[in-house]
Amino acid sequence: MRTLKVPEATITRLSVYSRYLSKLKKQGKITISSTDIAVGAGVNPAQVRKDLSFFGEFGTRGVGYDVDQLNWDILKILSLDEEWTVALVGFGHLGQAVTMHRVFKERGFNFTSIFDNDPNKIGTMVEGVEILPSERIEEVISKNKNRIGIITVPADAAQGAADALVKGGVQAILNFAPIHLTVPQEIELREVDLAVNLEVLTFHLDIQRQGYSRPLSFIR
Amino acid sequence: MRTLKVPEATITRLSVYSRYLSKLKKQGKITISSTDIAVGAGVNPAQVRKDLSFFGEFGTRGVGYDVDQLNWDILKILSLDEEWTVALVGFGHLGQAVTMHRVFKERGFNFTSIFDNDPNKIGTMVEGVEILPSERIEEVISKNKNRIGIITVPADAAQGAADALVKGGVQAILNFAPIHLTVPQEIELREVDLAVNLEVLTFHLDIQRQGYSRPLSFIR
Numbered sequence: 022m023r024t025l026k027v028p029e030a031t032i033t034r035l036s037v038y039s040r041y042l043s044k045l046k047k048q049g050k051i052t053i054s055s056t057d058i059a060v061g062a063g064v065n066p067a068q069v070r071k072d073l074s075f076f077g078e079f080g081t082r083g084v085g086y087d088v089d090q091l092n093w094d095i096l097k098i099l100s101l102d103e104e105w106t107v108a109l110v111g112f113g114h115l116g117q118a119v120t121m122h123r124v125f126k127e128r129g130f131n132f133t134s135i136f137d138n139d140p141n142k143i144g145t146m147v148e149g150v151e152i153l154p155s156e157r158i159e160e161v162i163s164k165n166k167n168r169i170g171i172i173t174v175p176a177d178a179a180q181g182a183a184d185a186l187v188k189g190g191v192q193a194i195l196n197f198a199p200i201h202l203t204v205p206q207e208i209e210l211r212e213v214d215l216a217v218n219l220e221v222l223t224f225h226l227d228i229q230r231q232g233y234s235r236p237l238s239f240i241r
Numbered sequence: 242m243r244t245l246k247v248p249e250a251t252i253t254r255l256s257v258y259s260r261y262l263s264k265l266k267k268q269g270k271i272t273i274s275s276t277d278i279a280v281g282a283g284v285n286p287a288q289v290r291k292d293l294s295f296f297g298e299f300g301t302r303g304v305g306y307d308v309d310q311l312n313w314d315i316l317k318i319l320s321l322d323e324e325w326t327v328a329l330v331g332f333g334h335l336g337q338a339v340t341m342h343r344v345f346k347e348r349g350f351n352f353t354s355i356f357d358n359d360p361n362k363i364g365t366m367v368e369g370v371e372i373l374p375s376e377r378i379e380e381v382i383s384k385n386k387n388r389i390g391i392i393t394v395p396a397d398a399a400q401g402a403a404d405a406l407v408k409g410g411v412q413a414i415l416n417f418a419p420i421h422l423t424v425p426q427e428i429e430l431r432e433v434d435l436a437v438n439l440e441v442l443t444f445h446l447d448i449q450r451q452g453y454s455r456p457l458s459f460i461r
Binding site: 029032033035036037040041061062063098099100101105107113114115117118119121122123124125128130168169171175176192193195199201202203209211212213214215216217218219220221222223224225226227 | 327
């Protein structure tokens with residue numbers, strides 16, 4: 022296996038660039054400079070050029086980038102030139118926020134399996150998808166061929182949800198439950214902890230108070 | 242101003258360690274090794290020791306760490322030894338998920354101002370807090386002395402919310418809207434893009450397919 026030495030922060034920024042390019046395209050913009058992309062994404066222009074350079078040559082010197090072409094190139098890099106069917110476990114507030122999020126739909130993510138254990142939710146329809154009990158995760162994921170599972174259940178139910186998703190055949194899990202999950206090595210696991218992000222802020226506010234400048238920081 | 246050279250990833254991991262220590266404390270555990278912390282947080286033991294070493298000497302060689310003491314030390318580092326009053330703008334699914342999130346309460350975050358423009362929501366109470374229209378953000382934030390604002394409105398309303406929060410006097414903003422916001426330099430801004438996290442996963446799944454091994458990765 023070859024190793025692709027791309028910092029993960031580059032991937033997160035590509036996602037942001039692409040979202041910005043989609044917006045510009047809707048506004049009818051044809052070409053754009055790396056400086057304008059940088060402003061829209063909140064980074065410096067050299068960063069934009071460096072991030073893109075990992076994947077090839079884009080744009081024309083002195084002219085800039087073709088908005089539509091660059092967006093399409095980035096979508097291909099992110100593998101968003103195909104539709105992804107996603108399974109969601111936990112249709113509470115966060116689960117509803119995720120499934121209803123306009124951005125997910127725009128980017129080609131299609132929720133085809135939704136699970137929750139609340140008897141009042143089981144059997145109800147969410148945009149054509151029936152909410153099913155979590156005991157059926159393995160069976161349904163396997164049938165629906167979901168490659169990505171999203172976990173939005175409370176911490177104590179998260180590992181069980183992950184185990185069932187893995188048995189059902191997902192290749193990647195996005196975990197929003199505030200607990201670290203254990204999955205087989207071949208499964209891509211990404212954990213998003215809402216509270217962590219708030220605590221990074223309080224840390225920063227406190228070091229300002231203590232007379233330090235900001236620490237080394239990274240994007241998102 | 243002195244510069245504190247702590248990688249931001251260290252801060253996010255400290256938050257995770259501390260959450261794990263709180264859980265162990267509830268279970269009655271007295272001491273713990275860096276190896277056990279590492280397993281609970283999904284990192285390697287050397288990483289735990291390195292992260293802690295930025296802030297001083299903790300634990301006793303051959304004995305390990307006192308669970309309660311280390312947790313308290315980390316809470317102080319993260320500035321969570323005080324209560325933080327938070328303002329939330331946007332009481333949709335995501336806003337409700339954030340305000341109801343048990344973890345936020347456990348960590349000392351107290352939502353004292355909540356804003357939404359839906360006439361059906363304005364005037365209703367959320368755990369003792371009245372939902373107010375966003376035209377009152379500046380006035381109410383200033384009165385309630387909220388130092389942190391959380392934005393959970395759609396992309397096109399996010400910059401307006403941020404401007405009002407800044408005018409009201411917040412020092413930090415956590416933005417969940419899928420758009421990069423512009424704020425004065427002295428404001429700590431952290432942006433969490435739910436879709437970006439999903440797109441990092443699709444990138445990883447695709448490079449597996451293309452026969453590459455995983456790229457350099459960082460935690461959370």
